[in-house]
Structure formats: structure tokens, C-alpha cells
Amino acid sequence: xxxRTAIVGVGQTYHKARRPDVNIGELCAEAAKACLEDADLMxxxxxxxxxxxxxxxEGRYCQDMWQADFVGAFGKPGIRxxxxxxxxxxxxxxxxxxxxxxxxxxxxxxxxEKQSEGDTRAGLKTVSDPLWIxxxxxxxxxxxxxxxxxxxxxxxxxxxxxxLVRMRLAEHAKRNPHAHLRLEIKNIEEAxxxxxxxxxxxxxxMCPTSEGACAIVVxxxxxxxxxxxxxxxxxxxxxxxxxxxxxxxGKHSVEDLTMAASRLFRRNGITKPREQISVAEIYAPSTxxxxxxxxxxxxxxxGQAWRLEEKGHFYWNREFPVNPSxxxxxxxxxxxxxxIRVAECALQLRGDAGEHQIWREPTLGFxxxxxxxxxxxxxxxxxxxx
Amino acid sequence: xxxxxxxTVQGRLYVxxxxxxxxxxxLFFRELRDRGRLMATRCRKCERVYMPPRSICPExxxxxxxxxxLPATGTLLTYTVVHYSYSDYxxxxxxxxxxxxxxxxGADTGLCHLLGExxxxxxRVGMRVEAVLKEERKGNILDIAYFxxxxxxxxxxxxxxxxxxxxxxxxSRRG
Ligand SMILES: [Zn+2]
Numbered sequence: 001x002x003x004r005t006a007i008v009g010v011g012q013t014y015h016k017a018r019r020p021d022v023n024i025g026e027l028c029a030e031a032a033k034a035c036l037e038d039a040d041l042m043x044x045x046x047x048x049x050x051x052x053x054x055x056x057x058e059g060r061y062c063q064d065m066w067q068a069d070f071v072g073a074f075g076k077p078g079i080r081x082x083x084x085x086x087x088x089x090x091x092x093x094x095x096x097x098x099x100x101x102x103x104x105x106x107x108x109x110x111x112x113e114k115q116s117e118g119d120t121r122a123g124l125k126t127v128s129d130p131l132w133i134x135x136x137x138x139x140x141x142x143x144x145x146x147x148x149x150x151x152x153x154x155x156x157x158x159x160x161x162x163x164l165v166r167m168r169l170a171e172h173a174k175r176n177p178h179a180h181l182r183l184e185i186k187n188i189e190e191a192x193x194x195x196x197x198x199x200x201x202x203x204x205x206m207c208p209t210s211e212g213a214c215a216i217v218v219x220x221x222x223x224x225x226x227x228x229x230x231x232x233x234x235x236x237x238x239x240x241x242x243x244x245x246x247x248x249x250g251k252h253s254v255e256d257l258t259m260a261a262s263r264l265f266r267r268n269g270i271t272k273p274r275e276q277i278s279v280a281e282i283y284a285p286s287t288x289x290x291x292x293x294x295x296x297x298x299x300x301x302x303g304q305a306w307r308l309e310e311k312g313h314f315y316w317n318r319e320f321p322v323n324p325s326x327x328x329x330x331x332x333x334x335x336x337x338x339x340i341r342v343a344e345c346a347l348q349l350r351g352d353a354g355e356h357q358i359w360r361e362p363t364l365g366f367x368x369x370x371x372x373x374x375x376x377x378x379x380x381x382x383x384x385x386x
Numbered sequence: 387x388x389x390x391x392x393x394t395v396q397g398r399l400y401v402x403x404x405x406x407x408x409x410x411x412x413l414f415f416r417e418l419r420d421r422g423r424l425m426a427t428r429c430r431k432c433e434r435v436y437m438p439p440r441s442i443c444p445e446x447x448x449x450x451x452x453x454x455x456l457p458a459t460g461t462l463l464t465y466t467v468v469h470y471s472y473s474d475y476x477x478x479x480x481x482x483x484x485x486x487x488x489x490x491x492g493a494d495t496g497l498c499h500l501l502g503e504x505x506x507x508x509x510r511v512g513m514r515v516e517a518v519l520k521e522e523r524k525g526n527i528l529d530i531a532y533f534x535x536x537x538x539x540x541x542x543x544x545x546x547x548x549x550x551x552x553x554x555x556x557x558s559r560r561g
Contacts, residue, residue, distance in 0.1 A: 020392045021392060059397070059399055121473075121476060125476060131407060131438070132497075132527055133498050135527065135528065136498065136499075138473070138477060142468075243444055
């Protein structure tokens, strides 16, 4: 029987395009310190560490060795996790598993990215199979352009929907002091002036390259009462992997997302996700992906997400708050991005999110990460110990 | 403020790599190079035909040792047109160019490649295409130069597959 597990501290850096004032270790130390402060813990209270970031991006081998040296992990047990876009959420899952299984009592998960130090595009290119498709692959934009077109065609969503999503996320990011891109967008006409990357995808539809780090501290039930902060309970988590090469005929598919959420919801008695879950922090690298994936996760019927978006349904102070932090489209230090989803969800459930705190009494939070060729991690957090 | 005070160190990594094809892909590329044939593998259990070929069926986790030769004709499942050149290294050629995923007749899966000899405005999902092979072939995926639209009346007798863009077997049993 797994032990009850709680998140008792979160910390993140201020995310920016470049952080020339710190090296990688120093950047990670900022998140670790903020996290310990939030949990009211000393570094000696942490038994083990889970560290991670993207492979290849900063051009350094054995990155965790340098992280460990700066975040207080020296001499302690731990592991490095690097699962592409899902890295941050997998870090959290490994920490949950360490604690739930009883291997360690208190674990810190910490992810970072410092994208200005390397070649993100070259790193991403190596994801593809060298025999068949590496010669023609270039990165994420093509995929998300195709995804946007598909969503428009399948649901009849008009082209301005991407910009409408961005306006919501920009409003959320303005309220989140940690967010990277803090755009002032006055109206939809102004939003629609953003240049195309690949139509219908505009520059404002796609996530930025950010630098930053995020950390959480996870502990077991027995250790919780000694700690100052209100704990956020880890209810469940799930990971789904998907084929690498579109071998089933090149069709656009979101079955990995659906599989992850439906497993999680079924196991936890969630039949009306939009009512039972108070807040979603979903890892969507583009505005259009956010709409489609809300449907894929089962929060809306097919074709319903953009109609609810038009009504403003997903704002932080409205019916179903989605990405009140501003989401991945505003902030994307990749190795930390999935962990930020979990951390932001925890802040919401604690009631500590500040100006982007959701309006309703939070009960359950849903956080995801996505990466590679469709890997999905989904985490369910609870404000109550059940 | 602080940016003026900090420095960077510049560097460039040289990371050569050489990936072994393995027996299965070796057979495919040898047949393509030496005889201009397109060989696929078939799963004995679910009967799916894989192009590109692979040794293990991801659905059944079965080893595949059956080979089938496919015709050069197929159906365009999806495509995109790239209008923007930004990198000689990352892009296969100067823009504009078109990429597509083609399901060869008899296959259940798609092969990603360039589309050539085509008016981009006339590209359609479901259109019939054929592989154009290079004269001098080296044993890699670019031995196929590109896929071009199949000309009217040139449907060969061995491309017996339907014109439907839907895969024959397989997909229907998913979901
Ligand atoms: Zn099979």
C-alpha cells in the first residue's frame, strides 16, 4: 500500500529569455532556496533529489552533477530524469514514487532550462530517427501548425481563436510575477497583427524559449505536521507513451492525451471533470493545442472548447480556470515547464497564487506535461487529505 | 544593468555519429539502392504491412520476418508546403518545397517524404502519387528523390488498392 504523499513547498525563479547574471548551477540554486523557504525546511531535511532538464540543449554532459553541486544534493541519493517535454512532470512523478513507496521521506524535484546557452533547434532535431526522417525535420512549429489546421477543420473554429486564447493567457501572465512574456494586448485586432510562423500559427500562438528553474518538496504524511505550509495532497498520476513515427498512417491523433486523462479520471471517480476539478495547468505549447487538448482530456466535448473560450469560460475568475499562470505559451524553460504546471496547481490549491488565484474554493487540480512525439504525464492534486 | 558586466564563453561541439541500420533496414536500403524495389515488413498476427519496414510490430510486439514488395504508387495522407527558408542545415532544400506523408499501396502506414513535380495549389489529401527514384542511389532514404502526382491513365495493374485515403486494415480496430 502506497503512503500518502504531499507537496509541502514550491519555488521558482523569475523566468526570462536570458539570465546572463547566473550560470546553470546558480539558476537552480535560486529555485531550490525559494522552495526550501516556502516549505520552511533546511537543506539537511531533504533526503533525496530528482534533478533534470533537456538533453543536448546546453551542450553539457552529466548536467545533474553540476546541478547537484549547487542545490545541496552533494553526497545525497538521487537520480536524473530527462524525458523531453515531460521532464518537469516526470521529475514530480519520480519524487512522488520515492515518497509513496517509502524509499525516502522527503524529496526535492528540481528542473531547469537555460536555452540561450545552446541550440534548441539542433537538440530537438535529434529526436527524429536518423534512418527515415531526420533529414527533413526542423522542430515543433510544423507540428503545431498542422495541429491548428486540423482543429480548425474538424471543429469549425475560426482563425482568430488562437489570438483569443493568447489574450487570456497574456492577461493571466500579467498577474503572475514569475511569467516570462507579459504582453499587453489591447484587443483582438492588435493580437491578429502578430506575424505568421506557419499559417495559421502566429508568433503569439507559440511558446517562447525561456530560462528558469522550478523546484518542489514532496514528503510523507508522517512528516507533514512539522511543516509550516498547508500541504497539497498527491492524489494520483499517470504516464502514457506513444509511437514515435506516425506509423499508423500519418493521421493527426491525440489518443495519448485522452488515454492519460481517462485513466486518471476513471481511477479517481471523476465523471464530470469540469465540475469536479477546480483548476487545470496544462502543458500546451501552442494556443491551438490548448483548445484541442482540453477536449482530448475530456474537459469539453469535441468542438466545444473554442466556443467556451469565446465566452471567456477559461479565465482565472470564471467558470473553469485554465492555465491561470499564463501557461507554456507565456513561459517555457522546458526542463522546468512540466514541474511549473504541478507547482502552480499546488499554489492554487493552497490559495497562495496571489493575483492569479482562481475565484472558487479549490478542491482538485489537474496538471499535465507533453513532449517527444506525444508522451503525456498527468497529475491529480487535492487540497484535502482523503 | 548587470548584462554589461558579465561575459560568455563561445564554443562549438563537433558530434559525429554513425547509426547502424540493423538487418531489417539494411535489407530495405540494399533493395532500394541495387534494384529500385520498395520492401515492407508484414506482421503475421495483425497482418499490418509496415512502410518504412521495421522488425517488431508495435501493436502485437511480434517479430516480423515476412517481406512484401510494394509498388511505387500510393495515396497522399497529408502534406504541408514550406515557404520560408531559414537554414541550409536544418531544411532539406531551399523553400518553397512540399512535404507529405504517403501510404504506399498495400501498406498500412505512412512514409514521410518530399513532393515534387507538382503545382502546390493542386495538392490534395487523398491524391494518387508515385515515388521517383534517383538514378544514382546510395542506400539512404534520399534514394527516393520525391513523390509526384500519378498521371491520368498511368495507374498500373498491380496497384490494386482503393483510392480511399483510409488505411485498409488496422486503424479500424483501434480506439
Ligand atoms: Zn501486429
